[in-house]
Amino acid sequence: MFVLVTYDVNTETPEGRRRLRQVARICKNYGVRVQNSVFECVVDSVQLMELKFKIGEVINSETDSVRYYNLGKQGRDHVEHVGAKPGLNVDDALIF
Amino acid sequence: MFVLVTYDVNTETPEGRRRLRQVARICKNYGVRVQNSVFECVVDSVQLMELKFKIGEVINSETDSVRYYNLGKQGRDHVEHVGAKPGLNVDDALIF
Numbered sequence: 001m002f003v004l005v006t007y008d009v010n011t012e013t014p015e016g017r018r019r020l021r022q023v024a025r026i027c028k029n030y031g032v033r034v035q036n037s038v039f040e041c042v043v044d045s046v047q048l049m050e051l052k053f054k055i056g057e058v059i060n061s062e063t064d065s066v067r068y069y070n071l072g073k074q075g076r077d078h079v080e081h082v083g084a085k086p087g088l089n090v091d092d093a094l095i096f
Numbered sequence: 097m098f099v100l101v102t103y104d105v106n107t108e109t110p111e112g113r114r115r116l117r118q119v120a121r122i123c124k125n126y127g128v129r130v131q132n133s134v135f136e137c138v139v140d141s142v143q144l145m146e147l148k149f150k151i152g153e154v155i156n157s158e159t160d161s162v163r164y165y166n167l168g169k170q171g172r173d174h175v176e177h178v179g180a181k182p183g184l185n186v187d188d189a190l191i192f
Contacts, residue, residue: 004165006102008131035104035161037133052178061179065131069100070174071167078166082148083157 002075003031003048005039005055008065015060022058023066026051040079098171099127099144101135101151104161111156118154119162122147136175 007023010016024033030051031041043051052068059066071078103119106112120129126147127137139147148164155162167174 004100006131006134008134034163035102035133037131038102038104038163056178059179064179066178067130067134068176068178069165069167069171070176071165072174075165078168080164080166082152082162082164083155083160 001043001045001048001073002071003041003043003051004069004071004075005041005051006067006069007037007039007055007059009037009059010063016064019058019060019064023055026054026058034081040076097139097141097144097169098167099137099139099147100165100167100171101137101147102163102165103133103135103151103155105133105155106159112160115154115156115160119151122150122154130177136172 005023005027007020009020009023011020020037024039027033027039027041030043030047031039034040041048041051048068048070055066101119101123103116105116105119107116116133120135123129123135123137126139126143127135130136137144137147144164144166151162
């Protein structure tokens with residue numbers, strides 16, 4: 001399934017920037033970073049649990065916000081990009 | 097339908113912060129801001145066109161990135177929040 005992860009963290013602090021880097025590193029194993037704090041992942045249900053667990057270990061749940069949007073199997077068909085920095089195709093990123 | 101708008105802009109510049117405020121103001125007419133640059137909107141197809149048109153007028157398409165994710169009618173059922181600042185319910189925000 002196609003899952004969008006959006007992460008809100010205060011990047012004005014070194015700790016916030018560090019956590020964002022860590023979340024990006026985790027998500028890169030499942031998909032791609034399409035915006036500074038938006039990650040598109042392609043996962044099955046077990047991988048989604050893993051992903052949530054790993055992110056949960058990194059974030060500060062008192063200050064940071066993470067949202068998971070499950071767009072289903074055909075999720076990519078429902079994405080439209082406007083402006084700079086179009087996101088990589090998740091499958092391409094996994095292949096190369 | 098439930099549409100997620102994610103907006104990537106450099107907020108280190110006053111112009112970037114201004115554009116983010118403008119996008120937030122536009123989206124507030126259709127839904128709520130759930131993270132700093134993530135907006136959840138409930139729109140019909142005409143409103144979605146309006147929303148895209150208005151945002152298109154505000155952003156700098158050479159430097160900013162906007163992504164629209166259409167989660168369909170039951171989109172809210174596919175959202176999970178973790179951590180701080182849980183988002184408002186879009187319908188609540190429209191009612192009050």
